[in-house]
Amino acid sequence: MEFSLLGPIAVTTGSAELSLGPAKRRSVLALLLLQPNTTVPLEQLIDSLWEDEPPEHARTVVQGHVSRLRATLAEGGAEAYGIELATHGSAYLLRLPEELIDAHRFGELVALARPEAAPADAVPLLREALGLWRGPALTGTVTSPPFAAAAHALEERRLTAVEALGRAHGTLGEHEQAAAILYSAAVNHPLREGLIAGLMRALFHTGRQSDALEWFHRTRRLLNEELGVDPGERLRGAYEEILRAEAAGGGRKGAARPAGGARGTGGASGGTPSGGDRSGASGGGRSTTGSGTRPVDGTARAPVQGGADRDDAHGEAGTPGTDGTRQGTPAGGRGASGSGRTGAPPRLLPRPPARFLGREEQLAALTTVLTDGTTGESPLAVVAGPAGVGKTACAVQWAHLYAGSFPDGQLFADLRGFGEGDEAPPAEILGDFLLALGTPPEQVPSSAQAASALFRSLVAERRLLVVLDNARSSAQVRPLLPGGPHCATVVTSRSRLDGLVATDWARPVGLQTLGHEEGAALLGAMLGPDRVAEDPAAARELVDLCDGLPLALRAAAAQLTARPRWRLARLAAALRDERRRLALLSAEDTGIAAALRMSVARLSADDARLLSALATSADGHLNASLAAALAGYDPERTQDGLDRLTEMHLVDEEATDVYTISTLTQLFARDERGEGGESDTGGTGDGSDGRG
Template sequence: MEFSLLGPISVTTGSAELSLGPAKRRSVLALLLLQPNTTVPLEQLIDSLWEDEPPEHARTVVQGHVSRLRATLAEGGAEAYGIELATHGSAYLLRLPEELIDAHRFGELVALARPEAAPADAVPLLREALGLWRGPALTGTVTSPPFAAAAHALEERRLTAVEALGRAHGALGEHEQAAAILYSAAVNHPLREGLIAGLMRALFHTGRQSDALEWFHRTRRLLNEELGVDPGERLRGAYEDILRAEAAGGGRTGAARPAGGARGTGGASGGTPSGGTSSSGASSGGTSSGGGRSGASGEGRSATGSGARPVDGTAQAPVQGSAGSDEARGDAGAAGTDGTGQGTPGGSRGGSGSGRAGAPPRLLPRPPARFLGREDQLAGLTDVLTDGTTGESPLAVVAGPAGVGKTACAVQWAHLYAGSFPDGQLFADLRGFGEGDEAPPAEILRDFLLALGTPPERVPSSAQAASALFRSLVAERRLLVVLDNARSSAQVRPLLPGGPHCATVVTSRSRLDGLVATDCARPVGIQTLGHEEGAALLGAMLGPDRVAEDPAAARELVDLCDGLPLALRAAAAQLTARPRWRLARLAAALRDERRRLALLSAEDTGIAAALRMSVARLSADDARLLSALATSADGHLNASLAAALAGYDPERTQDGLDRLTEMHLVDEEATDVYTISTLTQLFARDERGEGGESDTGGSGDGS
């Protein structure tokens, strides 16, 4: 149920609008909505409804309107929304969540916008706020002075938001948009000097100096003729700045004076004036290693984040990600803090609407079970996410092939340093390489905003506005965001926090070069396991004695699994289900290439399912190229051989190889030296042999 004051008075529930009756009944409702959750005396209602002397039966009339409103709201299901129209002696109280009133939502969005400090975020917030207006405020109420004054106050707030939108567009250099929206408002309010000053500056920045100066002289004449006053300092300041810039031969007013001072800048938006993995860390392979097959990563040692420092630079004991443990515990920060040490009282009005009362969000999945090693990658993440030299929100991208343990590494680091982010940890599976469609940014933003305490009714409908609201809410917080299983840079950008105390970790099978280019993301590569690390993982899963009795078979299993943690975990699951099997027996079974992919699957997860999700994201040309590469005898080839196998011309082949490398389906070991892993070859051959349909399924993507 929603209540509208910013236009015709109305109440809607679902897609239906309730019938409110005559003007006086609408006026009673409007007055109660203007003072929500506050008792309104009957005498105030009577004084507001009748401009002249009220009739003798005025009290009865008001009581009748209240009775009918109560019945109408009840018919619309008011109780389900927490709405009650109560009588308190000779006064009335409309009790309801204030976010159901459009004027309240408008005020909250405007309060969150920071046109000078964060203009890119302020623009969608202010547009969302102004989009709530459907005409002159309080349309349909009686024409008495109290309602005229209330409508005027709301209109003043709207114009202030228009001016703020103008300043935001101006700060972004979008002066044409600023001129358009300010022009329309200035025509309707020719004596509002702040609007005129903003319009003058916007026009001057677009090269229309004469139009800008004409607006000044026109407004000066109107002020003198209608009010008998001269222009104020803001209007004079804009005029003088333009004259000085012209005298200096510049085409712009230069650095505008602060909008908070006497001489505000202008700007606005509009047209032209006429005159946008896996679902948990544990399932993603859990164990990871750096250093590829060289064994450099030390996968066989327990990860404690050694050599890495907490994000805030203070000494702190890390949270261990031991097998089967719950999420990181401890009071990572007092509930209700705003990231600056200042508490926000629960239920306070006029705040950001973030709903900070209560515990900060802790959305991380469970720590990955049997996580070992990856010290190099954990230290690399710490280096990226603790870099305070830029004054920007740090961003790390953990990229690697399917099943290598990207999610596990990111989630492990997040648990180790959760205490460094006392305002919460957010996690989202972007489903970039999962079954079905990838997660749209609007869906993830809604989840984040709800987790941060934003009531559902106040979550913006557009992804752009929701993104701006998210950045505004977390601007001063110490918050960690983990975005798992991203498909593209475009999917990630709306989800990035902007505050310098926030940090973001993204995992993807793609390198996400776009984020590196536009957001200075720093990559943290993650490779397959060497023999020592792979054997350590098998030992952690099966018990060290079982691996120690046949170390040669353990090494062979690592090779047959291409050193992928996901494949090794699936192999360990096969051996766990068959306690009498020696490792050599499973190795013998895996040597049969026709069975290998099926054996390296475990219920809803497996390497075939993970690879399928990667291949499903390829174009038809790139999928055919991968299938051709799979016919290579030893998995090593150059561009010329790849072109011959695929029947493509050299340029088309090179472009395809570059895309497959970016997706980690092939690896460029050196210039024009490409390799394709055995498991990827087997999968691509199966797909080719079965017309693109493989029966080795499972739904987990093991990213």
């Protein structure tokens, strides 16, 4: 006879399972099994079975369940196993050999395992222990606090065993197995720092360092948003350990990633969002994906296996350029590192964007700006555009294509300018950069000013690429800019960042929405060309309903992928309902409504009210006079607000005094207005101009 607590409550004898009856009877048995060979008072059973005030006849109910359990166990031959359910006054005792309880066997197996001292023995012990679990612990009991607490305690023991099994595989050098074991648990328990730290180390040792770093940033953001705390010592320690190992060039499995080669199809280890504009593919009628790699210095390089899919849809991407130019060394650059630093250079770029299409004009513009060595200055480009247009994808694609032009490394940071939590302080980003460049932790300055000075000094003679994603303001970016003439910087933002243009000679690279041909090509890349060719008119309508935004089109493709029998016309019909459109253009934590919410949250209260008023325009086309009438503002106040909304790409100025607001932005602003009232629509409420 065996008793199961690690899953549905059950009693089996031979191959048969005894019928235990209703939830309260199973709960009585579970409570007795949680305290085997110990008297359990009747009052404790009553308190556990009823959350609220128990009924007057509660004692009789419990006594009846105990009597029925005693009969069921006897019918199953309990006496032959040394099992007895006895009554001791107003308490009950379940006497039995404890090894008949799966939770007891689980604990003994885990206690025997020594993952660090004897990993080869620990692996089978821990696997056997975890194999006893058949689902969430105490399934089938009543939903009262005592049972919830007991189930939570058992789950904690399971997760501790999972972490131990991951460490055992890691000690044996079996990092792929460790990553596979830890990944599922990490997805289901995203705030468990020890688990995430173990997964980060496993991913790093399998060569998926960018995925490992993304798990840190994802968990840090969740801790901040849900608990209001920073990462603890274990999680931060794993992060710094990976950065130091990256700087030293050690700890990774397999060959080092080539300087200019893009990675091939990655594994399924998961990843996370760093925030920012993660819309993936973005325009153009032909694919730049492919299996080969373009030589940077005349030497062919083989592709290297990459990491897993990110929440921003980064994945397999091709490496051939799209602008017809050769990926050579920037003019004026040095032919070799010359930095005097030993170890591999940092390569912190995220995975290349999946199914990246077109954007030839923008990629060529970035090449022109960032490889211009004639000025003797560190080139700086700002990729700007509305939420969901694919800014991050474009910048990361270019960075991977031209990584070989920056042999001293590629740095990447999400500045969180348009995220749920606070924007990233410069000191935090600089600390990460300095660690990645090999600076010992104790030598990283605590002040942003000192860290910025040290960063500029370290990279002054290096050929380094810096990608600063999701910036809110020019002031946030300036301390992070390298000063060396051979360094280049790409910044992405929903704001134009005119301040960087004025003071740092940043060159803007604007990203626009997709036309019908480009949007249909993106749908074809996501869904397969046959499905789109089956109904080209519906594909064109979907592009219109998505305002040509790659993020919205990707969300639409996700809806169709999940419904393989749907024709494109069926989704188009659903999207015509303006009340449902924003909800349908979402996929888990990714969607156009979430992206727009982050933009509107950065507006002042006045500008948010102006946007809400503009959303009432019949066709989304208006001039300053009509905007003033809709908002009830004076002309000067209205014009200033329109300028700020245009700078944030929430409104587009098509010509002098001709403004447009996209349909999706209108729908979002109307929804916000309807939910919170006009005075509650977005905004910081501080009277600022919303530009940071």
